[in-house]
Amino acid sequence: MQRVSELFLAARNARIAREMGGYEVGAEHYVYIVALHVLFFLSLTVEVMMSQPVSLPVWWKVSFTVFLCAQALRYWCIWSLGSRWNTRILIVPDSPPVLRGPYRFLRHPNYLVVATELFVLPMTFGAIFTAFTFSLLNAWMLLRVRIPLENSAVYPTKE
Numbered sequence: 001m002q003r004v005s006e007l008f009l010a011a012r013n014a015r016i017a018r019e020m021g022g023y024e025v026g027a028e029h030y031v032y033i034v035a036l037h038v039l040f041f042l043s044l045t046v047e048v049m050m051s052q053p054v055s056l057p058v059w060w061k062v063s064f065t066v067f068l069c070a071q072a073l074r075y076w077c078i079w080s081l082g083s084r085w086n087t088r089i090l091i092v093p094d095s096p097p098v099l100r101g102p103y104r105f106l107r108h109p110n111y112l113v114v115a116t117e118l119f120v121l122p123m124t125f126g127a128i129f130t131a132f133t134f135s136l137l138n139a140w141m142l143l144r145v146r147i148p149l150e151n152s153a154v155y156p157t158k159e
Contacts (some may be wrong), residue, residue, distance in 0.1 A: 007087065026145070027088070043129070076102050
């Protein structure tokens with residue numbers, strides 16, 4: 001439900017950005033990010049169902065607490081970006097980068113949230129394969145594709 005409500009918020013914010021002359025960067029890789037997240041939830045569900053754990057791992061309270069802290073950071077990111085928050089890379093011309101909230105400390109705090117979620121949520125349920133596999137896939141997608149594209153669009157170098 002959380003992800004679905006975020007998609008509605010992202011669609012609303014995309015409409016606002018486009019009304020302000022905004023354009024999307026990196027649309028061709030977005031389908032792969034969506035696929036990664038859908039497959040993550042499927043993998044998590046299947047792994048937990050197949051392993052049929054009798055109880056949660058001993059570390060579940062720690063990993064779930066970290067997950068909840070990541071959610072707090074996610075909503076701080078959303079609040080700080082306001083109508084500029086999106087699941088896509090949308091650039092509104094002549095809009096400076098947001099430097100408030102967690103963006104004072106990190107360029108991409110929401111990606112830290114996603115990376116944390118993809119590891120600690122499966123670990124909460126003992127789904128070790130899902131935790132490591134999707135953490136590695138996500139790291140590759142973020143570090144090799146998404147963040148370089150976003151950095152070049154949001155923080156262009158002046159020549």
